[in-house]
Amino acid sequence: MASWYGPPYAGRKGADGTVYDQNAMTAAHLTLPMGTMVRVTNLTNNESVVVKITDRGPFVHGRIIDLSLAAAKATGVYRAGVAKVKVEAFAAPLRANADPGGHWCVQVGAFARESDALKLKEEMIRRYATAKVIEFPGPTGHWVRISPKLPNKSNASEVADSIHPKDTAAAPYLIRTD
Structure with missing residues (x-):
């Protein structure tokens, strides 16, 4: 199941350190590496979108991905609030050996x-x-x-x-x- 997150999180930093933009094609996932590109397909209407993993979540049992507001609208998840989806990871970020710094x-x-x-x-x-x-x-x-x-x-x-x-x-x- 997919859900979405929007206004309360707009402008806050995601788990990857970037500022959450609810109008960008992004998503939160509990285990996929930050920066992974995934195709999310709403199994009810067959609408799909490609999003970048920039945050962690969802923290609700049974849900596998939280879509940004824009991605939720593009797939029809926004109207329903939650929807059965298929998540396909197809591009993982290259991992650098150097520590990226920061806190x-x-x-x-x-x-x-x-x-x-x-x-x-x-x-x-x-x-x-x-x-x-x-x-x-x-x-x-x-x-x-x-x-x-x-x-x-x-x-x-x-x-x-x-x-x-x-x-x-x-x-x-x-x-x-x-």
Whole structure:
């Protein structure tokens, strides 16, 4: 299932560090590498669009991709709110060995209830005492992130790799915060 996201996120930075433009052909996916190009086809009306993965999500069980407002309108997902889709990745970005710089952290959870976010935050503080653990409200709930002492991408990646999947509500992923 696909859903879409728009106005509350417009102008905010996505997980890849770029500013979200709801009028661009972009999408959020939980696991595909940032910059991957995918074709999304609405199985109800056979409308399709090519989008670039620039963010993480959706954080709702059963959904596989969140489309930008423009992509949702182009495929007919906008009117319905959600739709069954086929997602085909066809162009992944080249990976450079050099660290891209910037400040990075690891998002380990997104919660509707603040109490759930605080519970995970306390657990992460116990396990990762050398890192800063941040809980803050977002437009759709509360997020928990871990920021390593030296917040470069490789250190954040090491933290993400060390987190056991059963310890978090969703798969941890990297976010550029600058």
